[in-house]
Amino acid sequence: MSTGILLQLAQTLLAxxxxxxxxxxxxxxxxxxxxRSAPPITQPYRTLRxxxxxxxxxxxxxxxxxxxxxxxxxxxxxxxxGIVPTIAxxxxxSPAADVIALVGIFALAxxxxxxxxxxxxxxxxxxxxxxxxxxxxxxxPALLMVFFTASLISHSTELPTIVETxxxxxxxxxxxxxxxxxxxxxxxxxxxxxxxxxxPSTHLELxxxxxxxxxxxxxxxxxxxxxxxxxxxFTYSALGIALFLPWGIAAQGNLAALPLALLAMVxxxxxxxxxxxxxxxxxxxxRLFRAPEFLxxxxxxxxxxxxxxxxxxx
Amino acid sequence: MMETLSLLPPEPVQxxxxxxxxxxxxxxxxxxxxxxxxxxxxxxxxxxxxxxLAIAGVGIAAMLLPVxxxxxxxxxxxxxxxxxxxALSAFFMVLLGGAAFGVTVYASGYFRSMAAGPLALLAMWxxxxxxxxxxxxxxxxxxxxxxxxxxxxxSSYFLVTTDHKIPDIRRxxxxxxxxxxxxAVSLLLTFGVLQGGQGDYTFDTMRLAEMTPFWAxxxxxxxxxxxxxxxxxxxxxxWLPEAHPAAPSPVSALMSxxxxxxxxxxxxxxxxxxxxxxxxxWGTLALALGLITALYGVIxxxxxxxxxxxxxxxxxENIGVIIAxxxxxxxxxTDGKGALxxxxxxxxxxxxxxxxxxxxLLFVGTGSVLHATGVRHMxxxxxxxxxxxWTAWLTLIxxLAIAGLPPLNGFVxxxxxxxxxxxxxxLTQPYLNMVIPVAAAMVALAAALSAYVMVKFYxxxxxxxxxxxxxxxxxxxxxxxxxxxxxxxxxxxLLGLFPTQVIVWLEPVVLMLTGQTLPSGxxxxxxxxxxxxxxxxxxxxxxxxxxxxVLLTVLWARRVYHGRVRRSDPWDCGYPEQNARMQDSAExxxxxxxxxxxxxxxxxxETPDPFSRTPRYHGASLDKIWFILYAPIARVxxxxxxxxxxxxxxxxxxxxxxxxxxxxxxxxxxTR
Numbered sequence: 001m002s003t004g005i006l007l008q009l010a011q012t013l014l015a016x017x018x019x020x021x022x023x024x025x026x027x028x029x030x031x032x033x034x035x036r037s038a039p040p041i042t043q044p045y046r047t048l049r050x051x052x053x054x055x056x057x058x059x060x061x062x063x064x065x066x067x068x069x070x071x072x073x074x075x076x077x078x079x080x081x082g083i084v085p086t087i088a089x090x091x092x093x094s095p096a097a098d099v100i101a102l103v104g105i106f107a108l109a110x111x112x113x114x115x116x117x118x119x120x121x122x123x124x125x126x127x128x129x130x131x132x133x134x135x136x137x138x139x140x141p142a143l144l145m146v147f148f149t150a151s152l153i154s155h156s157t158e159l160p161t162i163v164e165t166x167x168x169x170x171x172x173x174x175x176x177x178x179x180x181x182x183x184x185x186x187x188x189x190x191x192x193x194x195x196x197x198x199x200p201s202t203h204l205e206l207x208x209x210x211x212x213x214x215x216x217x218x219x220x221x222x223x224x225x226x227x228x229x230x231x232x233x234f235t236y237s238a239l240g241i242a243l244f245l246p247w248g249i250a251a252q253g254n255l256a257a258l259p260l261a262l263l264a265m266v267x268x269x270x271x272x273x274x275x276x277x278x279x280x281x282x283x284x285x286x287r288l289f290r291a292p293e294f295l296x297x298x299x300x301x302x303x304x305x306x307x308x309x310x311x312x313x314x
Numbered sequence: 315m316m317e318t319l320s321l322l323p324p325e326p327v328q329x330x331x332x333x334x335x336x337x338x339x340x341x342x343x344x345x346x347x348x349x350x351x352x353x354x355x356x357x358x359x360x361x362x363x364x365x366x367l368a369i370a371g372v373g374i375a376a377m378l379l380p381v382x383x384x385x386x387x388x389x390x391x392x393x394x395x396x397x398x399x400x401a402l403s404a405f406f407m408v409l410l411g412g413a414a415f416g417v418t419v420y421a422s423g424y425f426r427s428m429a430a431g432p433l434a435l436l437a438m439w440x441x442x443x444x445x446x447x448x449x450x451x452x453x454x455x456x457x458x459x460x461x462x463x464x465x466x467x468x469s470s471y472f473l474v475t476t477d478h479k480i481p482d483i484r485r486x487x488x489x490x491x492x493x494x495x496x497x498a499v500s501l502l503l504t505f506g507v508l509q510g511g512q513g514d515y516t517f518d519t520m521r522l523a524e525m526t527p528f529w530a531x532x533x534x535x536x537x538x539x540x541x542x543x544x545x546x547x548x549x550x551x552x553w554l555p556e557a558h559p560a561a562p563s564p565v566s567a568l569m570s571x572x573x574x575x576x577x578x579x580x581x582x583x584x585x586x587x588x589x590x591x592x593x594x595x596w597g598t599l600a601l602a603l604g605l606i607t608a609l610y611g612v613i614x615x616x617x618x619x620x621x622x623x624x625x626x627x628x629x630x631e632n633i634g635v636i637i638a639x640x641x642x643x644x645x646x647x648t649d650g651k652g653a654l655x656x657x658x659x660x661x662x663x664x665x666x667x668x669x670x671x672x673x674x675l676l677f678v679g680t681g682s683v684l685h686a687t688g689v690r691h692m693x694x695x696x697x698x699x700x701x702x703x704w705t706a707w708l709t710l711i712x713x714l715a716i717a718g719l720p721p722l723n724g725f726v727x728x729x730x731x732x733x734x735x736x737x738x739x740x741l742t743q744p745y746l747n748m749v750i751p752v753a754a755a756m757v758a759l760a761a762a763l764s765a766y767v768m769v770k771f772y773x774x775x776x777x778x779x780x781x782x783x784x785x786x787x788x789x790x791x792x793x794x795x796x797x798x799x800x801x802x803x804x805x806x807x808l809l810g811l812f813p814t815q816v817i818v819w820l821e822p823v824v825l826m827l828t829g830q831t832l833p834s835g836x837x838x839x840x841x842x843x844x845x846x847x848x849x850x851x852x853x854x855x856x857x858x859x860x861x862x863x864v865l866l867t868v869l870w871a872r873r874v875y876h877g878r879v880r881r882s883d884p885w886d887c888g889y890p891e892q893n894a895r896m897q898d899s900a901e902x903x904x905x906x907x908x909x910x911x912x913x914x915x916x917x918x919x920e921t922p923d924p925f926s927r928t929p930r931y932h933g934a935s936l937d938k939i940w941f942i943l944y945a946p947i948a949r950v951x952x953x954x955x956x957x958x959x960x961x962x963x964x965x966x967x968x969x970x971x972x973x974x975x976x977x978x979x980x981x982x983x984x985t986r
Binding site: 052053055056057058059060061063065067068071072074075076078079082093095096097098100101104105107108110111114115118119120121122123124125126127129130131133134136137138140141144145148151152155156157158161203205215216220224289292299303306307310 | 696697699700706710714717718719720725729732733736739747748751752754755756758759761762763765766768769770772773774777778779840842846847848849850851852855856859860861862863864867868871874875876878879880881882883884885886887889892894896897898902903905906907909910
């Protein structure tokens with residue numbers, strides 16, 4: 001139990017500390033692919049430090065909700081990062097929330113961000129909040145369908161059990177998971193405000209979603225939100241890996257497998273980040289009202305995966 | 315022996331009936347106190363709240379005690395009132411008492427600005443309404459049930475039309491009355507079928523009646539229609555978004571939070587208790603209707619711009635979720651999966667309880683806003699968090715809870731329900747086990763959309779800048795109002811943080827209806843409704859971790875860096891001109907939903923001529939069902955009554971001829 005708690009703390013801290021690195025890696029890859037000279041991989045850390053050192057500028061009539069929302073969002077993401085198995089699988093926190101509750105954590109963070117965006121009462125804030133909620137209400141059922149497919153296979157909604165079933169118990173190939181994986185990719189792109197649903201590097205009024213919500217934030221509040229965004233990307237990547245490429249995650253109580261698990265994780269994340277950058281480079285952002293089509297496709301793929309599970313795998 | 319028996323405290327059912335009588339007496343006293351507004355708000359309502367607390371207490375006790383019955387010497391000559399208090403009634407009494415306590419405490423502050431005369435009437439109807447609802451739960455014969463049902467319907471009609479000088483409110487009240495009675499007729503027929511030709515209308519007889527599947531199905535369909543009309547099941551929902559916003563806010567809170575649940579109670583009572591057979595397709599029907607209702611309700615909630623109407627539509631959504639859970643319970647139950655039926659029923663009851671608390675809280679929250687500003691249309695609100703922080707923060711809890719966010723209560727029931735959906739592959743029916751997990755996506759969609767609705771509701775009303783300069787004078791809610799809201803908010807938090815305790819407490823009801831309970835694997839911390847490997851959720855850990863990380867991060871940022879804050883104008887991408895009118899309006903926030911789900915709506919748009927000197931904009935998203943279903947019925951009814959009107963000439967000779975012909979006809983008919 002005590003090793004479990006230590007492992008849990010270590011893994012969560014590691015996730016929190018290393019999440020900006022993944023962001024840096026994706027940005028670096030993107031710059032290379034686009035023929036720009038890349039910023040160093042540690043650039044996100046420098047940005048965070050700069051932001052933490054600045055004085056926070058807050059609108060006159062901003063409420064306490066606005067000031068505390070970034071902490072709330074960061075805490076939600078930290079909890080999510082603690083629940084998803086990244087290198088080890090026996091985490092004392094993971095019974096606190098299964099995959100459905102994980103969706104709930106993301107939703108909680110999102111609602112706080114949207115509310116905070118509306119708090120100052122600028123035109124862009126509410127616009128961003130509205131668009132974010134639009135994307136999320138389409139993405140959430142699709143995400144649940146993906147999780148349902150995985151949990152129908154493993155007869156559980158617990159992440160450790162799912163990983164245990166998929167990675168260790170039997171080496172079977174599930175066609176349903178292929179569909180679910182594609183759907184999951186599309187959903188994570190939307191949820192993490194990446195191309196083609198949103199563009200993380202634009203501040204163009206007509207297109208931005210996530211950036212519109214955080215326009216009024218500065219200094220440490222902005223830093224926490226940026227950090228939470230990095231954590232979210234990391235958590236989604238870890239989730240995708242845990243569900244679809246779980247091989248390498250150390251089984252329960254297998255401490256010797258940890259270094260290998262860490263290595264496997266790093267390799268998978270590097271590849272995944274490069275793939276994300278590649279896809280972002282070759283595709284263009286779609287119009288906002290094409291986003292429902294994009295997410296509708298993801299939803300249908302997830303449902304298809306589930307039906308295939310019933311037809312082929314039961 | 316007799317001595318000791320009479321010394322024993324009376325049975326729970328007598329306590330409950332005592333509270334009913336107390337409420338009736340309070341209502342009568344309110345009429346006598348017409349002159350004193352002070353006594354009405356400071357004595358009658360707080361006493362009524364105590365009654366609600368007593369009802370909740372009796373309910374909690376009765377959950378653990380054996381069934382108690384009493385026969386009252388009132389009613390028809392050969393059919394006195396039978397009352398019975400079992401676990402199912404007790405659960406709904408706790409729901410009623412718990413929510414009504416908070417709402418009534420709130421009411422004692424809310425009605426302080428009302429003139430004494432109308433207030434006395436309102437207090438009378440209010441307590442009559444409470445008494446009627448409890449009697450519905452206690453009734454053990456069809457006659458008592460229908461009397462109580464009508465008392466509930468009529469008193470709530472008069473409560474809805476409190477502001478009867480406004481034509482729209484009169485119209486809403488009339489629509490409510492009409493549909494309530496169509497439903498009541500259907501219930502009357504239900505009981506007629508249930509008694510199975512024995513001529514005895516006690517529920518005990520109905521329990522014993524042997525039904526053929528055909529007549530059982532007829533009874534079930536009639537009950538689904540009758541109770542569905544009361545609960546706001548699509549397509550019988552049209553009265554709800556009209557009537558609930560029309561009522562004063564505490565009454566809206568009671569109607570949405572509690573009264574709708576009496577219909578759920580009735581449905582459970584008839585289906586699981588009075589009918590002795592259940593058939594699988596009943597559940598499929600209820601599941602489909604429930605899912606449609608949930609989705610339909612939440613879509614319309616998203617396009618409303620009147621805050622109370624938005625909440626009323628959201629009630630329709632929640633009723634849809636509850637009915638869907640009911641349907642799934644029936645499916646599992648008829649398939650012989652008792653344990654799964656127990657899980658689904660738990661989710662359903664939990665959601666009903668949750669909805670009483672969060673919807674009550676949100677409705678009374680809008681009441682405080684209405685008092686402070688006099689505005690219901692969200693387009694004239696905004697920024698109220700600055701002027702009424704108590705109301706704003708307490709309402710935030712309700713909004714987060716209803717949006718189904720952990721660690722509050724709305725999430726727990728939703729989580730349980732989704733778990734139940736995931737277990738449907740165990741069903742033996744070939745197609746259902748494939749289709750139902752997909753149907754779970756509808757529940758997820760409704761939940762995600764309700765988060766959208768709540769961000770809209772809360773963001774437009776409480777956040778941002780005031781859209782009207784008059785809002786700067788908005789005042790905070792009075793103390794009793796805050797206390798009422800605090801109680802309801804505490805309910806939302808506690809029901810969210812201690813799900814295992816609540817589920818253990820629900821066990822007698824679940825056992826009574828499904829004959830099984832959930833596996834008792836859950837520890838006090840960890841909710842594991844099926845097994846620990848299958849699924850678990852620990853809201854306390856969840857809450858502690860989030861709170862801990864927030865505190866640590868705040869401390870860390872302050873310690874390592876600094877906590878300096880500078881105030882300035884909002885940046886807004888550097889646009890120089892910013893005013894409150896540039897924020898999203900309620901219509902604007904709902905626009906994506908309107909665009910995506912336009913097929914369900916009849917959208918009215920009126921844009922002015924570009925050269926118009928007095929431009930007028932108008933937009934409304936209307937309920938299509940009204941135009942497809944109700945408007946033709948209304949036309950046919952109008953036509954029929956016109957035809958019938960031809961009989962009336964106002965001449966006495968004609969009327970005498972009518973009576974004569976009728977008499978002759980009856981004589982011929984009966985002597986034949």
